Amino acid sequence: MKTAIAQQLARYAERLGELDFLLSRPDIMADMAQFMKLSREHAEVGAVAGRWARYQQRQADLAAARDLLADPDMAGMAGEEIAAAQSELAQLDAELQRMLLPKDPDDARNAFIEIRAGTGGDESALFAGDLARMYTRHAERQGWRVEVMSESPAELGGYKEIVLRVEGEGVYGWLRWESGGHRVQRVPATETQGRIHTSAATVAVMPEPDEAEAIKLNPAELRIDTFRASGAGGQHINKTDSAVRVVHLPTGITAECQDGRSQHSNKAKALQVLQARLQEKERSERAAREAATRKGLIGSGDRSDRIRTYNFPQGRLSDHRINLTLYKLAAIMEGDLAEVHAALRAAREAEQLAQLE
Numbered sequence: 001m002k003t004a005i006a007q008q009l010a011r012y013a014e015r016l017g018e019l020d021f022l023l024s025r026p027d028i029m030a031d032m033a034q035f036m037k038l039s040r041e042h043a044e045v046g047a048v049a050g051r052w053a054r055y056q057q058r059q060a061d062l063a064a065a066r067d068l069l070a071d072p073d074m075a076g077m078a079g080e081e082i083a084a085a086q087s088e089l090a091q092l093d094a095e096l097q098r099m100l101l102p103k104d105p106d107d108a109r110n111a112f113i114e115i116r117a118g119t120g121g122d123e124s125a126l127f128a129g130d131l132a133r134m135y136t137r138h139a140e141r142q143g144w145r146v147e148v149m150s151e152s153p154a155e156l157g158g159y160k161e162i163v164l165r166v167e168g169e170g171v172y173g174w175l176r177w178e179s180g181g182h183r184v185q186r187v188p189a190t191e192t193q194g195r196i197h198t199s200a201a202t203v204a205v206m207p208e209p210d211e212a213e214a215i216k217l218n219p220a221e222l223r224i225d226t227f228r229a230s231g232a233g234g235q236h237i238n239k240t241d242s243a244v245r246v247v248h249l250p251t252g253i254t255a256e257c258q259d260g261r262s263q264h265s266n267k268a269k270a271l272q273v274l275q276a277r278l279q280e281k282e283r284s285e286r287a288a289r290e291a292a293t294r295k296g297l298i299g300s301g302d303r304s305d306r307i308r309t310y311n312f313p314q315g316r317l318s319d320h321r322i323n324l325t326l327y328k329l330a331a332i333m334e335g336d337l338a339e340v341h342a343a344l345r346a347a348r349e350a351e352q353l354a355q356l357e
Contacts, residue, residue: 001055001093008100009052016042016049040108048099055092061085101352106207107173112149112276113164113205118181120199122156123188127310128201129158130333131182135175136164137335144168149269150257156190163255163273165208172207177344179205180307187313196313200306206276215278217271223247226263246270253277322347 062085068078117124243258255273257266
C-alpha cells in the first residue's frame with residue numbers, strides 16, 4: 001500500500017477516537033442535529049478505520065508467518081498462513097481504496113424524482129406511470145418513504161409529469177443513476193395490429209436541498225398562481241383554489257403542487273421542488289463545464305442522454321452507459337433495481353480509481 005494512502009487511513013483512526021470522545025460528552029444530546037451529524041460521520045469513519053485495523057492485523061500475521069518459515073516443523077502451516085494473509089490483504093487493499101474515493105456530499109440526501117412523458121404520445125405517458133411505479137416499489141424494498149409532490153395524469157392512464165419525493169438513508173446516492181432518457185419497446189395497449197412501438201420518458205433525480213444550503217428565493221423574483229385542483233380527490237378538491245404554481249421569473253423554471261388539501265401546504269411543497277430544480281440547474285451547468293474536459297463513464301445525467309432501453313418482448317433491460325444487459329425485466333419493473341445500481345456504482349468507482357492512478 002502506498003505511503004500516502006496509509007497516512008490518510010491513519011488519520012481516520014485518529015478521527016474515530018475524536019468522535020468517540022465527542023459522542024460520549026453528557027451535553028451532546030442537547031443539540032440533536034449535531035448529534036445526528038456526528039453519528040453519521042462516526043459510522044462512515046468507523047467503517048474505514050475498522051477495515052484499516054484488519055489490514056494492519058493481517059500485515060502482522062504475514063510477518064509472523066514468514067518468520068516461521070525457517071522452522072521445518074512450522075513451514076507447512078506458515079506457508080498456508082502466508083497465502084491466506086496475502087489474499088486477504090489484496091482484498092482489503094482494494095476495499096480501502098474504494099472507501100477513500102471522494103464522496104458527493106449530496107449522496108446522503110433525500111431526493112426528488114421527476115418523470116416526464118416524452119415521444120410516443122399516450123404510450124409514453126403510460127410508460128412514465130410504469131417508471132413511477134417501479135421507483136415506488138424499489139423504495140418500498142429499501143425501506144424508503146415516497147410522497148407524491150405533484151402529478152399531471154394523462155387521459156388514458158399514466159402521467160404527463162409526476163414528481164416524487166423519496167426519503168431515506170442514502171437515497172440520492174443510489175437513485176442518481178436514474179437521471180436521463182428511458183426508452184421502451186413494446187406493443188402498446190392501444191395497438192390493434194400487434195406492432196412493437198418505441199416510446200420514451202425522461203427522468204431527473206435531484207437531491208433535496210439542505211435548509212441551510214438551499215438557494216435563497218427572492219420573493220420579488222417569484223410569481224405565485226393559485227388555481228382549482230383537478231383530478232381525483234373527492235368532493236373537496238374542486239371547491240377551493242388550493243393548487244399552487246410558482247414561477248421563478250429570471251429562469252422561467254416552474255413548480256406546482258395540487259395534492260395537498262391546503263393552499264399553504266401546496267405552496268410549501270412547490271417551493272421545495274422549485275429550489276431543487278434551481279439547484280439542479282446550477283449542478284448541471286457545472287457538470288457540463290467539467291464534461292468539456294472529461295467525459296465520464298456514467299454520463300452527465302442530463303435528460304437528453306439516452307441511458308436505458310426496456311425491451312418487453314425480449315424481457316430485456318439494457319443500460320447503455322456500461323453495456324449492461326439483464327434478462328429480468330419483469331422483476332426490474334417490480335422495483336428490483338439492486339443489480340443495476342450495484343453495477344453502475346462499481347463502474348463509477350472503477351472510473352474514479354483509474355483517474356487516481
